[in-house]
Amino acid sequence: MTNEYLIAGFGGQGLLFAGKFLVNKGMMEGKEVSWLPSYGPEMRGGTANCSVIISDDPVGSPIVSKPNVLMVMNLPSLDKYENDVKAGGKIFVDSSLIERKVQRTDVEAFYVPATQMASDAGLTGLANMILAGKILKELGEFEDEEAVAASLKKVVSVKHPEMYEKNLTALKMGRDY
Amino acid sequence: MAEKVLMKGNEAIAEAAIEAGCRHYFGYPITPQTEVAAYMSKRMPKIGGTFLQAESEIAAINMVYGVASTGKRVMTSSSSPGISLKAEGLSYLAGADLPALVVNVQRGGPGLGGIQPSQSDYFQATKGGGHGDYRMIVLAPASVQEMADLTMKGFDLADKYRMTAMILADGTMGQMMEPVEIKKPENQDFDKSWAVTGTKGQRAHNIVNSLFLSPEVLEKTNFERYERYAMIEENEAMAERYMMDDAEICVVAFGIAARVAKNAIVEARKSGIKVGLIRPITLWPFPKKELARAAESCHSFLSVELSMGQMIEDIRLAIDCKRPVALCNRAGGIIPSPEEVYAKIAELAKNGGCDK
Numbered sequence: 001m002t003n004e005y006l007i008a009g010f011g012g013q014g015l016l017f018a019g020k021f022l023v024n025k026g027m028m029e030g031k032e033v034s035w036l037p038s039y040g041p042e043m044r045g046g047t048a049n050c051s052v053i054i055s056d057d058p059v060g061s062p063i064v065s066k067p068n069v070l071m072v073m074n075l076p077s078l079d080k081y082e083n084d085v086k087a088g089g090k091i092f093v094d095s096s097l098i099e100r101k102v103q104r105t106d107v108e109a110f111y112v113p114a115t116q117m118a119s120d121a122g123l124t125g126l127a128n129m130i131l132a133g134k135i136l137k138e139l140g141e142f143e144d145e146e147a148v149a150a151s152l153k154k155v156v157s158v159k160h161p162e163m164y165e166k167n168l169t170a171l172k173m174g175r176d177y
Numbered sequence: 178m179a180e181k182v183l184m185k186g187n188e189a190i191a192e193a194a195i196e197a198g199c200r201h202y203f204g205y206p207i208t209p210q211t212e213v214a215a216y217m218s219k220r221m222p223k224i225g226g227t228f229l230q231a232e233s234e235i236a237a238i239n240m241v242y243g244v245a246s247t248g249k250r251v252m253t254s255s256s257s258p259g260i261s262l263k264a265e266g267l268s269y270l271a272g273a274d275l276p277a278l279v280v281n282v283q284r285g286g287p288g289l290g291g292i293q294p295s296q297s298d299y300f301q302a303t304k305g306g307g308h309g310d311y312r313m314i315v316l317a318p319a320s321v322q323e324m325a326d327l328t329m330k331g332f333d334l335a336d337k338y339r340m341t342a343m344i345l346a347d348g349t350m351g352q353m354m355e356p357v358e359i360k361k362p363e364n365q366d367f368d369k370s371w372a373v374t375g376t377k378g379q380r381a382h383n384i385v386n387s388l389f390l391s392p393e394v395l396e397k398t399n400f401e402r403y404e405r406y407a408m409i410e411e412n413e414a415m416a417e418r419y420m421m422d423d424a425e426i427c428v429v430a431f432g433i434a435a436r437v438a439k440n441a442i443v444e445a446r447k448s449g450i451k452v453g454l455i456r457p458i459t460l461w462p463f464p465k466k467e468l469a470r471a472a473e474s475c476h477s478f479l480s481v482e483l484s485m486g487q488m489i490e491d492i493r494l495a496i497d498c499k500r501p502v503a504l505c506n507r508a509g510g511i512i513p514s515p516e517e518v519y520a521k522i523a524e525l526a527k528n529g530g531c532d533k
Contacts (some may be wrong), residue, residue, distance in 0.1 A: 020183070023183065034353055035355070036349060036354075037210055037351050037352055037353075039208065039348070058514075059355075060440040061437040061440045061512075061515060062353050062433075063349070063512060063514075145210065164312070
């Protein structure tokens, strides 16, 4: 079993952090994992993305070119990557930032107004984790809430322990949407 | 066994270097290796080490020369254009027989090039870069774990043979995170009786120098150095064999290219193509014996590189041009996709080794 995630949007939306959380969770569950950020000029103002692979087998190339999970937080990213998703894959769309629907009919699309939800809940900046929570739910990986919390604890900065509760709240909002 | 932690490749290099006893780092920021310097700037002051951001790459490599002269473990890191600036210092380190670790997290070139991953400094690393007859031990990690392990090994080899060891990584290896275990270094005693540490009135002066105006003396230092290089070629070449036992096509790739090639090989095997991979872990010494052995059973070779084709020359030399060697490459910061590599493998399988 291999899950290949592509997480894409604007720089500053916490895409790399969402990826880091997912990959850390995979590692804590004993899976083979890799995390690769884009670091090119597109980081400055354009699209940013990260490739995450969580697998039962050793990871070959860490570059995800055909994701089975795509999370997008801006329109250019959906335009760019929609056609790359494997048939039967899942696309998670921040519908408060992307107005259009997924065109493909051979994938599952999930629309979460994550940025709006985060803003309404006083969790501005945590739309990334709302979407991550939704992803875990739809992949059947949110059943063990303690494992989710333990993984989150590992990646939240020790300098900002207060962010742990906020991130956990955001994850649960995504799960329950 | 220590717990595995998620680290970027660049951070793993830095932590492994500290664990290996390196307490002196001199560098200058450049994408995509800046995390090495950033990590060192945080850690070194806490453990009584030196982190110094030099005024330039040239200054940094000469500071490395200074510390190396005292026999202490020392390193610098940079990316392609920065390594070119260090080339003079690399030659001087070789001429003075000083051990040091130099990291190159490659980006596309030539010139300032770009900042995306590349392997186009292969020639520079393995054939020289600086002037004069010299070699560097060149290690090519293909995972974050190897970024750490080969850093430690690089320090040991550098001390053992009194020469520079280079970690030749690329932007992907530097930027990606994977679980890594920073191992404990093996306790090895290396002869440092040559080091410039002050005589305390007890012994004759040691001299560290790369200037030998007498051609006879200079020739002698070169011959002696190459005897050491011959020992290294004999004893230190490393490669990973992957699905090679029954392979008829041998893919040769290092670093990120090897990771991509493995995906392609798994797919090709599903189609019944007998293909395997030899992944050089040391680029100098090049694993010639491993390739010569493969030339006996494989009908063709495929070099997968993020360059215009540099390692392919060493493959041809290693197998005495006995088999055709094809090239699958991208350049300028683009990484070949597994599909591109697969297509090339399938072509070789169909043509039985004839490239065109």
